[in-house]
Amino acid sequence: EAGVAQSPRYKIIEKRQSVAFWCNPISGHATLYWYQQILGQGPKLLIQFQNNGVVDDSQLPKDRFSAERLKGVDSTLKIQPAKLEDSAVYLCASSPRDSSGGETQYFGPGTRLLVL
Amino acid sequence: AQSVSQHNHHVILSEAASLELGCNYSYGGTVNLFWYVQYPGQHLQLLLKYFSGDPLVKGIKGFEAEFIKSKFSFNLRKPSVQWSDTAEYFCAGSSNTGKLIFGQGTTLQVKP
Numbered sequence: 467e468a469g470v471a472q473s474p475r476y477k478i479i480e481k482r483q484s485v486a487f488w489c490n491p492i493s494g495h496a497t498l499y500w501y502q503q504i505l506g507q508g509p510k511l512l513i514q515f516q517n518n519g520v521v522d523d524s525q526l527p528k529d530r531f532s533a534e535r536l537k538g539v540d541s542t543l544k545i546q547p548a549k550l551e552d553s554a555v556y557l558c559a560s561s562p563r564d565s566s567g568g569e570t571q572y573f574g575p576g577t578r579l580l581v582l
Numbered sequence: 583a584q585s586v587s588q589h590n591h592h593v594i595l596s597e598a599a600s601l602e603l604g605c606n607y608s609y610g611g612t613v614n615l616f617w618y619v620q621y622p623g624q625h626l627q628l629l630l631k632y633f634s635g636d637p638l639v640k641g642i643k644g645f646e647a648e649f650i651k652s653k654f655s656f657n658l659r660k661p662s663v664q665w666s667d668t669a670e671y672f673c674a675g676s677s678n679t680g681k682l683i684f685g686q687g688t689t690l691q692v693k694p
Contacts, residue, residue, distance in 0.1 A: 469625070497680060508586075508672050508684030509626075522681055557626070561680065570616075571682060573626040 468492065470574035472558050478580045484546035487577045491540070491560030497521075498535055499571060500543050501557040509557055515541065548581045555579070584609050586675045588685035595663055596693050603658040603688050605647075605673035615656040616674045616682070617647055626672070632656065643667070665694045 471490040479485050491498050497516050501509035512531065514522040518538040526533070530549070535541040545552055555578050559571040589604035607613060617629040630641025637649040647658045656673060673685040 499680075499682075501682075506686070508674070508687050509682070510684070511681050514679075514681060522679060559626075569680065570628050570631065571680075573618075575625050 470558055470560055470572055472556075472574040472577055474577055475575060476578050476580075478582065479548055480582050481550055482547040484544065485548055485579065486542050486544045487556050487558075487579075489541045489543070489558030489574060491558070492562075492572055495560035495562050495572075496538075497561045497563070497569075498541050499559040499561075500533055500541070501559065503555040503557055503576070505554070512543070545579075548579075550581050553579055553581045584675065584677065584683050586673055586683050586685040588671075588673050588688050590688045591686065592689045592691070594691045594693065597665055598662050599692075601658070601660040601663045601667070601690070603671055603673075603690070605656045605658065605685060606654050607656065607673075607675045608654065609675055609677060612678060614676045615647075615649060616676070617641065617645070617656075617658050618672045618674060618684075619669050620672070621669045629658070629671075663690075663692050665692045668692045 473488050499514050500512045503509040512526045513533045515535040518535050533543045555576040557576045558574045561569040561571045585608045587606050614633050616631045618626045619629045620626045629645050630639050632639045632649045640646045645660050649656050671688045674682045676682050
């Protein structure tokens with residue numbers, strides 16, 4: 467079974483530029499998560515989708531971050547405009563069924579973003 | 583507010599030493615608890631998880647964790663570490679929404 471795919475793996479941009487990350491979850495997984503992991507910290511949930519609907523985006527900075535999962539499969543996360551403090555690893559994860567709390571989440575390799 | 587905290591940020595052990603990494607949680611109601619590991623250059627992957635039932639949970643590679651409700655703890659243990667256990671370890675909790683809240687992580691360095 468293929469794992470969670472993410473691209474690009476690395477991205478360097480200047481502040482105020484825009485950037486987009488892509489995630490393809492494990493086939494058939496209903497729930498998709500985007501996490502932000504700042505150096506020295508644990509991952510923090512940005513947004514959670516179940517199929518193509520948003521379950522939780524309470525910690526997504528909506529003035530600059532947006533995410534979509536239009537067909538309930540792959541997803542994109544965008545930052546526009548980027549700030550220095552957005553430098554982090556952006557992790558995508560998926561889980562098989564509903565977001566009931568007990569399921570294992572499977573993580574992708576992450577996209578490492580550096581904002582200069 | 584829901585939170586997960588890990589006591590040790592950086593642990594250095596020699597091979598064959600015993601390991602215990604601390605994790606405390608603050609959740610109202612039902613909580614599911616997880617330990618994830620990230621080996622150098624690899625993805626985050628699940629070591630073990632607790633939902634209900636036996637509070638002593640066994641995971642992969644000889645790891646185990648004990649859920650102690652009275653202490654709000656879910657410490658990770660391994661009786662004898664190997665050099666290949668060098669990694670970053672994350673404790674995490676979730677309620678019924680699936681949202682994982684992670685601790686800060688503990689970097690384990692095992693000296694051969």
